[in-house]
Amino acid sequence: MKPIKPKKKTSILVIEDNRLLRDGITIMINKQLDMKVVSAISDRDASVLKIFSLKPDIVLIDLGLRNQNSLEIVKSIKEKSPNIKSIVMDLLPIQSDILDFVKAGASGFILKDAAVNDFLKTIRSVAAGEKVLPQNMAGSLFTEIIEGSMNATKKVQMRQFVLMTKREREVVELIAEGLTNKEIGLILHLSPYTVKSHVHNILEKMALHTRLQIAKYSYASKEFKDASESTTQMKD
Numbered sequence: 001m002k003p004i005k006p007k008k009k010t011s012i013l014v015i016e017d018n019r020l021l022r023d024g025i026t027i028m029i030n031k032q033l034d035m036k037v038v039s040a041i042s043d044r045d046a047s048v049l050k051i052f053s054l055k056p057d058i059v060l061i062d063l064g065l066r067n068q069n070s071l072e073i074v075k076s077i078k079e080k081s082p083n084i085k086s087i088v089m090d091l092l093p094i095q096s097d098i099l100d101f102v103k104a105g106a107s108g109f110i111l112k113d114a115a116v117n118d119f120l121k122t123i124r125s126v127a128a129g130e131k132v133l134p135q136n137m138a139g140s141l142f143t144e145i146i147e148g149s150m151n152a153t154k155k156v157q158m159r160q161f162v163l164m165t166k167r168e169r170e171v172v173e174l175i176a177e178g179l180t181n182k183e184i185g186l187i188l189h190l191s192p193y194t195v196k197s198h199v200h201n202i203l204e205k206m207a208l209h210t211r212l213q214i215a216k217y218s219y220a221s222k223e224f225k226d227a228s229e230s231t232t233q234m235k236d
Helices: 021-031 048-054 072-079 096-104 116-127 141-152 152-160 166-177 181-188 192-206 211-220 220-228
Strands: 010-015 034-042 058-062 085-090 108-111
Touching: 010 021, 010 048, 010 116, 021 034, 021 116, 034 048, 034 116, 048 072, 058 072, 058 116, 072 085, 072 096, 085 116, 108 116, 166 181, 166 192, 166 211, 181 192, 181 220, 192 211
Parallel strands: 010 034, 010 058, 058 085, 085 108
Antiparallel strands: none
């Protein structure tokens, strides 16, 4: 009878400026039976060559490195060694940063004030091939857009999600500028009732509840604009 080989631990490289946080993360991870830190470094020591020589399963990287561009490091990892997964750490990442890192190849995000269980769960989920976004983004249109970028199989769903007529896209842009239905009607030569009907359709297509949410996501997410421009333009 052949001896049972122990399950391979998930190897992790930590890149974090704050030494106390870096050491704390290392101790926390090394207490786990299924993962280990192969190296914990600051951004001054962080080079893509070192990452590739160690070949970890996962790189935990601070979003705001002082001396290096963490976004460029994530891009390099994705381009040169796609088997290595990147998880970005930050206190409260803004939507545009999340979008940029997803496009660069990040597989997940960890909030630095997350509970230990959530922190470890994110690492295990990414190691298993899942994509993980911050919990505070759950249920938003932005999450749908990001997940479309993170998972190629959802891109068709994303296009359907933002598929609108040319007139509806015009209304969205004017809502984002803070205009009322009456003001939008004057600009587009439509009655307030027709504008109200367009707003209703937009809310349904975007799965939102208020025009403020339309303005928020239209303004905050350039991906929404890119996606809407790439979809088939429909006639009114």
